[in-house]
Amino acid sequence: MADQSLGQPMLNLNNVSGLPRLDDLNEHTDWLRQLDITVHDFPYIDSILKQAFAEWRKQISDMPELGEVDVFLAGSCGEKLLIDSLNPRQLLERSWPSGMEEVIKESLCERKAIAVQKADGVYAAVPVHTRIHGELFAMIGCLMRESCTSEALLFAKMTARLYQTCFYRCFEGMFITDLVRIQQQAKREEQRRSKLFQMVQKLHDKIDVDSVLTEVFERVSNMYPNARLELLMSQDHVSFDPRVKSFQLLGQGDELLVRAFMEGRMQTRNIIDSTGDGESSLEIAVPLSGKQGVYGVFHLQIEREEIDDVDLQLISMLADTAGTAFENAKLYEQSNLLINELRLINELTKRLNQSLRLKEVFQFATEELLSIFQAEYCCISQVNKHTETFEIMSCNVPGLSKEHFSMTYGFSGLVYSTQEPIILSDFQAYGKVTSRFMEETNSRSLITAPLFVRGEVIGVIMLAHRKPRFFSYDNYKLLQVLSSHIGLAIANASLHAEVRRMANRDMLTGLYARHYVDDAIKEFQKRDANGSLIIVDIDQFKQVNDTFGHQTGDKILKQVCSIVKNSIRKTDIAARWGGEELAVYLPGASAENSYEIAETIRLRVAMDTDPPVTVSCGIAEWGKDDEKLSVESLFYVADMALYKAKNNGRNQTQIGSREDAPSL
Missing domain, CATH: 3.30.450.40 (GAF domain)
Known part of the structure; x- marks a missing residue:
C-alpha cells in the first residue's frame, strides 16, 4: 500500500480497483493477500502492532507454560511498544532491561535474528518483515531465563512468525471493516439519493x-x-x-x-x-x-x-x-388567483355598470366587497365638497350610516392626505390613529383604498375584521384594483345623476323642466286621491323686456321663481312651463289650499320684484272621481283659469272648473 497512511480513518481503495463484492469474500480472498503495507505506512501502524500483539497473546494462551519468558514488541526503528510475560506466576517488570534494548538495536543493524547469552538469561531478537516486499516493520524480542541461545532464538522466530500472521489478520480485518463501512455508507447515500429523487418527483407533481x-x-x-x-x-x-x-x-x-x-x-x-x-x-x-x-x-x-x-x-x-x-405551486396559485381576479373584476364592473343610481352602486359595492374579502365590516365614504367632510355613503355598521367626518379624521383622512392605501395587521397594537369605525366594531385588521376620479380622491373604502392579521398582501393589492373600478362606477353614476338633474332642471331659473312635472303628476295621479295645479304668468312680460332689456327680464324671472320656491311646501313641485309661465303642482291639495298659496305668491311678487311686476294665476283641481283624469286636462283647466284672470284685468287668481276640461 505505497503512499497510504494507516493512521487515516479510512483506506484509499484507488489502488485496488476491480475488487469483488463483499458478499463473495468467503470464496474470493486471494486479492487480500496482494495487499501490504510500505515504509510510508510505518509511522501510523502502532495501533495495529499493539492490536496484533494482543491477538498473538490470545493465540498462545492455551499453550503449556514455557517457563520464565518475557516477550517484547518494538517498532520498525526499535521504539519500545509492549512487553508481556508468559509466566503468570511471575511479577512482570514494565521497564525494558538494557540487554533487550541492546539486542534489538543489534538485530536492527544487522537485519537478522540474533540471540545473546547474558547474566540474567538469553536475549533474542527477530525482525518481522512485510509479506510481499520483505521490509522490516516490527521487532519481536524475548528473554528466556532458563534456556540456551538456540532454544531462545527458535522461540523468538516462531513468535515472530505467529505475530506476523496475527498482524496481517488484524490488517485484513481492518481493511475489510473499512470496505464494509464504505459499502454501508454508499448504501446509505444511495438510499438518501433515492429518497431525495422520490421526494423531488412527488414535490414537482x-x-x-x-x-x-x-x-x-x-x-x-x-x-x-x-x-x-x-x-x-x-x-x-x-x-x-x-x-x-x-x-x-x-x-x-x-x-x-x-x-x-x-x-x-x-x-x-x-x-x-x-x-x-x-x-x-x-x-x-x-x-x-x-x-x-x-x-x-x-x-x-x-x-x-x-x-x-x-x-x-x-x-x-x-x-x-x-x-x-x-x-x-405559489406561482400556479397566483396565476389562478389572477385569472379569478380578472374574472371577478369583469363581473363586478359589468354589474356596477348595470345601475346608474348612485345609492345602488354604493350598496352593491359594499355587499360585493364583504363577500370577496370575507370581511366583517365595510364602510365607503365620499368627499362632500360643499361641507368639506367625508360622508358615509354605505356601511354595514348602523351607527355610522350617513355620518359626516372631518377630512383629516381617522384612516379616511390619512388616505385622503397621502393618497395611498393602507394595510394594518393589528389596530390595537398600532395606536397612532383614532377611528370610530375600528373602535365601534372592535376590529383589529384593516385594509383601505382611495377612490380616484381623474387623479383626485373622491372617497375611501375601508374593510375590517376582528381577527388580527386577517387580510393578506394579495387582498391589499386586489382592493386597490377593485377600488379603481368602483371609483369609475361611482363617477359614472354621479355624472349620470348630474346629467339627469340638468335634464330635469331649467338652466336659467333652477326650477324643474316641463317634462319632469308632467311625469311627476302622472305618478301622483296613480297613487293620490287628489291634487292641484297652479299656473303663474308674469303680466306684460314682453313689455318689460322691451323696456328694460332681456337681461333685466331674466333677472325679474329669477326673482319671481325664487318667490315661488319660497312660498310652496317641500313636497310641492315648481317648474318652468315655458317663457314667463311657471307651473306649481301641489300633491293632495284642494283648490282652496292652492288659492291661498297662489295669492301669497301674487302679493309677494308685486312687493318684492325690482322693477316691480305682477302675476296672474290659474288653478285646476283633480280628484279620483273625475271622468276626465289626465295631465293634459289638468293643465287645460288651469290654463283656462289663467286666461280668465288675464281677461279680467290681470294681477289676480282664478280657479278653473272641472267642467271646462276637454272631452277625451
Missing part, C-alpha cells in the same frame, strides 16, 4: 402550496422520526398546519433563524445538554427559498448522533427542492 409543505413534513419525519420540525413562514401565507407558524424577525433568541432568512443559507448550532455532559442535539435553520426570494425557514432540532455532514447536505438539497416546488 404538487400544484398546491399546502400539499408541498405536507410532503416535506412527511419526508423529514420518515428520515428522522425523532426530529422536531417546524416551518416559519412570512405573513402572507396562511396555513392550518400547526407546524407552520408566522415568522417574527423581532423574536428573542432567534438569531439562527434570522441569519438563515437574511443570508439565504443553512445555519446550524450545537445545543449543549443542561447536565453539562456534552452536545446533546443539533439545531438547524435552513431557508425555504426560490428564485424570487426567501419564503420562510425550516427549523429542525435532532439528536447529534442521528445526523452527520451527509445528512446536512441532504437536508439542504431537500429544502432547495421544496423551495422550488413551493415557488412553482
Whole structure:
C-alpha cells in the first residue's frame, strides 16, 4: 500500500480497483493477500502492532507454560511498544532491561535474528518483515531465563512468525471493516439519493402550496422520526398546519433563524445538554427559498448522533427542492388567483355598470366587497365638497350610516392626505390613529383604498375584521384594483345623476323642466286621491323686456321663481312651463289650499320684484272621481283659469272648473 497512511480513518481503495463484492469474500480472498503495507505506512501502524500483539497473546494462551519468558514488541526503528510475560506466576517488570534494548538495536543493524547469552538469561531478537516486499516493520524480542541461545532464538522466530500472521489478520480485518463501512455508507447515500429523487418527483407533481409543505413534513419525519420540525413562514401565507407558524424577525433568541432568512443559507448550532455532559442535539435553520426570494425557514432540532455532514447536505438539497416546488405551486396559485381576479373584476364592473343610481352602486359595492374579502365590516365614504367632510355613503355598521367626518379624521383622512392605501395587521397594537369605525366594531385588521376620479380622491373604502392579521398582501393589492373600478362606477353614476338633474332642471331659473312635472303628476295621479295645479304668468312680460332689456327680464324671472320656491311646501313641485309661465303642482291639495298659496305668491311678487311686476294665476283641481283624469286636462283647466284672470284685468287668481276640461 505505497503512499497510504494507516493512521487515516479510512483506506484509499484507488489502488485496488476491480475488487469483488463483499458478499463473495468467503470464496474470493486471494486479492487480500496482494495487499501490504510500505515504509510510508510505518509511522501510523502502532495501533495495529499493539492490536496484533494482543491477538498473538490470545493465540498462545492455551499453550503449556514455557517457563520464565518475557516477550517484547518494538517498532520498525526499535521504539519500545509492549512487553508481556508468559509466566503468570511471575511479577512482570514494565521497564525494558538494557540487554533487550541492546539486542534489538543489534538485530536492527544487522537485519537478522540474533540471540545473546547474558547474566540474567538469553536475549533474542527477530525482525518481522512485510509479506510481499520483505521490509522490516516490527521487532519481536524475548528473554528466556532458563534456556540456551538456540532454544531462545527458535522461540523468538516462531513468535515472530505467529505475530506476523496475527498482524496481517488484524490488517485484513481492518481493511475489510473499512470496505464494509464504505459499502454501508454508499448504501446509505444511495438510499438518501433515492429518497431525495422520490421526494423531488412527488414535490414537482404538487400544484398546491399546502400539499408541498405536507410532503416535506412527511419526508423529514420518515428520515428522522425523532426530529422536531417546524416551518416559519412570512405573513402572507396562511396555513392550518400547526407546524407552520408566522415568522417574527423581532423574536428573542432567534438569531439562527434570522441569519438563515437574511443570508439565504443553512445555519446550524450545537445545543449543549443542561447536565453539562456534552452536545446533546443539533439545531438547524435552513431557508425555504426560490428564485424570487426567501419564503420562510425550516427549523429542525435532532439528536447529534442521528445526523452527520451527509445528512446536512441532504437536508439542504431537500429544502432547495421544496423551495422550488413551493415557488412553482405559489406561482400556479397566483396565476389562478389572477385569472379569478380578472374574472371577478369583469363581473363586478359589468354589474356596477348595470345601475346608474348612485345609492345602488354604493350598496352593491359594499355587499360585493364583504363577500370577496370575507370581511366583517365595510364602510365607503365620499368627499362632500360643499361641507368639506367625508360622508358615509354605505356601511354595514348602523351607527355610522350617513355620518359626516372631518377630512383629516381617522384612516379616511390619512388616505385622503397621502393618497395611498393602507394595510394594518393589528389596530390595537398600532395606536397612532383614532377611528370610530375600528373602535365601534372592535376590529383589529384593516385594509383601505382611495377612490380616484381623474387623479383626485373622491372617497375611501375601508374593510375590517376582528381577527388580527386577517387580510393578506394579495387582498391589499386586489382592493386597490377593485377600488379603481368602483371609483369609475361611482363617477359614472354621479355624472349620470348630474346629467339627469340638468335634464330635469331649467338652466336659467333652477326650477324643474316641463317634462319632469308632467311625469311627476302622472305618478301622483296613480297613487293620490287628489291634487292641484297652479299656473303663474308674469303680466306684460314682453313689455318689460322691451323696456328694460332681456337681461333685466331674466333677472325679474329669477326673482319671481325664487318667490315661488319660497312660498310652496317641500313636497310641492315648481317648474318652468315655458317663457314667463311657471307651473306649481301641489300633491293632495284642494283648490282652496292652492288659492291661498297662489295669492301669497301674487302679493309677494308685486312687493318684492325690482322693477316691480305682477302675476296672474290659474288653478285646476283633480280628484279620483273625475271622468276626465289626465295631465293634459289638468293643465287645460288651469290654463283656462289663467286666461280668465288675464281677461279680467290681470294681477289676480282664478280657479278653473272641472267642467271646462276637454272631452277625451
